[in-house]
Amino acid sequence: MRSMVIDLDEASTAEMVDALSVITAELAQRPTPESAAACMELTETLAATTDQCESVLAGFIGRVDTHGEVQRWGLPSTRAWLRSRLGMRDHHATQRLTAARQRHRLPHTAKLWAAGELSRDYAATIAEAVARLDDHECAAAESLLLDMTSQGFSPGKLASFGRRIREVIAERDGTETPDADSRRGYDRSWITSTRSLDGGRYIKGWLNAEDAAVWDGALAQLAAPAGTDDRRDLPERTAAALCGVLAGGHTATKVTVICDLDTLTGGTAPARLADGTPIPAAHARRIALSAGVSPLILGRGNVPLYLGHRHRFASPGQRRVLETLYPTCAVRDCEVPATLCEVDHVDGWALGNSPTDIDKLALCCGWHNRFKHTNAEQIRISRNADGRYLYRVLPPPDGARRQHSRSTFR
Numbered sequence: 001m002r003s004m005v006i007d008l009d010e011a012s013t014a015e016m017v018d019a020l021s022v023i024t025a026e027l028a029q030r031p032t033p034e035s036a037a038a039c040m041e042l043t044e045t046l047a048a049t050t051d052q053c054e055s056v057l058a059g060f061i062g063r064v065d066t067h068g069e070v071q072r073w074g075l076p077s078t079r080a081w082l083r084s085r086l087g088m089r090d091h092h093a094t095q096r097l098t099a100a101r102q103r104h105r106l107p108h109t110a111k112l113w114a115a116g117e118l119s120r121d122y123a124a125t126i127a128e129a130v131a132r133l134d135d136h137e138c139a140a141a142e143s144l145l146l147d148m149t150s151q152g153f154s155p156g157k158l159a160s161f162g163r164r165i166r167e168v169i170a171e172r173d174g175t176e177t178p179d180a181d182s183r184r185g186y187d188r189s190w191i192t193s194t195r196s197l198d199g200g201r202y203i204k205g206w207l208n209a210e211d212a213a214v215w216d217g218a219l220a221q222l223a224a225p226a227g228t229d230d231r232r233d234l235p236e237r238t239a240a241a242l243c244g245v246l247a248g249g250h251t252a253t254k255v256t257v258i259c260d261l262d263t264l265t266g267g268t269a270p271a272r273l274a275d276g277t278p279i280p281a282a283h284a285r286r287i288a289l290s291a292g293v294s295p296l297i298l299g300r301g302n303v304p305l306y307l308g309h310r311h312r313f314a315s316p317g318q319r320r321v322l323e324t325l326y327p328t329c330a331v332r333d334c335e336v337p338a339t340l341c342e343v344d345h346v347d348g349w350a351l352g353n354s355p356t357d358i359d360k361l362a363l364c365c366g367w368h369n370r371f372k373h374t375n376a377e378q379i380r381i382s383r384n385a386d387g388r389y390l391y392r393v394l395p396p397p398d399g400a401r402r403q404h405s406r407s408t409f410r
Helices: 013-029 036-066 078-084 090-105 107-114 120-130 135-150 155-162 165-173 180-184 209-219 234-247 281-288 316-325 366-374
Strands: 190-195 201-206 256-260 271-273 294-298 304-307 342-345 361-364 379-383 389-393
Touching: 036 078, 036 090, 036 107, 036 120, 078 090, 090 107, 090 120, 090 135, 107 120, 107 135, 120 135, 120 155, 135 155, 135 165, 209 234, 271 281, 316 342, 316 361, 342 366, 361 366, 361 389, 366 389
Parallel strands: 256 294
Antiparallel strands: 190 201, 256 271, 294 304, 342 361, 379 389
């Protein structure tokens, strides 16, 4: 007979998670009780406990997400971590990530969820509904949706209201007015873009029939799954396809970065774009890695020393060869298709010392291309017999995974 003793008042979070893991593993091995009535009661208790565990999980995921921990492990996003390391399907990964990101904006929902008075599906539905609302609208939406929950609305019915939450709030308050998009009409295409605090960008818009046909013609094929193992959802594939088209792949993007030679070779002096926008030295070096960027190198007195030309980048013919060698990014387990990848100098780009020879090139997605440049110590490169390079991402130096010990008390 095995037993476990844990002092809940003194135990750390890690110790409590370990204890829960041991108990769950033991429970999973137990036979199902013969009594259907007992199983029904136990199911309701266990489901409520699972919902509370999901509340804790949302807190953990939120902390990982806000601190960018997954990037240190060579993963481009928290969603990719949930899919690849935790084995979640796209829908579940997206739902959990949304709940984690909105949890701090939903204090009443979070409290009820943690107390076991609100199920995970209700909490996730409310989080999805408020994800695109500002803080004032978020508070109003949370109050309204929780009120509907207390009235017995199912999660599915709640989701249908959540998809049109702004209209529901307006109907309740009697403040209905046509939104700006409706007033604009649908004859002309339009796009609005606003930058987020973390440097990202929100995009919203409308394309008329003619422009929509151009969109579909340019992106439909590129946004298709890269294969049976491509677990990105359609919005993620579409964003990757759009960025690939805008970057032009092997076609030079007309961006000029003006910087000192010292900046490009490791200095700290900031660079600037052609319009005068200052950018940090590290950003300038990352931009210089992008296919098609022309770095204008300045010596003392702002005398131009070097202007990168298009021929120093891989030719269309070389890219076609690379696309036959690399169906996806050279980084192991990265599923970004070759058509959306950038040509990468395997030995790193250095002024005058990195030939653009086919046996020194590989295809790498934009995110991993930058990661390789800034975290070279975490990349191990090998070459197969067929000439393909394989990039393997190592854990960060301080990222050795904690070994879970299983204590047995007799």
